[in-house]
Amino acid sequence: EDKVVQSPLSLVVHEGDTVTLNCSYEVTNFRSLLWYKQEKKAPTFLFMLTSSGIEKKSGRLSSILDKKELSSILNITATQTGDSAIYLCAVDNLSNTGKLIFGQGTTLQVKP
């Protein structure tokens, strides 16, 4: 069965710290890996990764995919309290149905 596992499940840091969130996957077919941020309500899209080794960056957030290791990391530098959220990783397994398989999320709390 296809699955996505994230670690750690939760993390508490102080403002200014750098964090690395991990996502590993086991899928029969792979199209892409996506990261979402969920604050109080709707998950919002961060990145979509399809190729190994190419870093995607948006401000203080960056992410990279390693297809050999079947994993991805999401880095957040100089964390701020507004980064506190659940970070969700999901994989598109080429089902051609639009279905994404989500991990259980990493809950990040950034303290002032």
Added chain:
Amino acid sequence: DTAVSQTPKYLVTQMGNDKSIKCEQNLGHDTMYWYKQDSKKFLKIMFSYNNKELIINETVPNRFSPKSPDKAHLNLHINSLELGDSAVYFCASSRGMNTGELFFGEGSRLTVL
């Protein structure tokens, strides 16, 4: 304008009742979904529709019946509610079935007492 909107945001009801959640997207997307997020925050797909046609029914009980009157709307009706149905239900849409990025609504928190 909210891109994907769902109503109601909160539902509290008794076991055995029937309830509906409505969803509308104004993004012009072809594909819409219902996802369920349990207390452990796992987001799991329930249904996907493409241009009003059912694509996935992910082993969801028959008590759950989605309806898509047009490609901008996907409603969810739940019969004979059970305690285990308590969760947050998210509607989402995407440009197509192979585009990856989903746009989520704000969720409908269902509590069954």
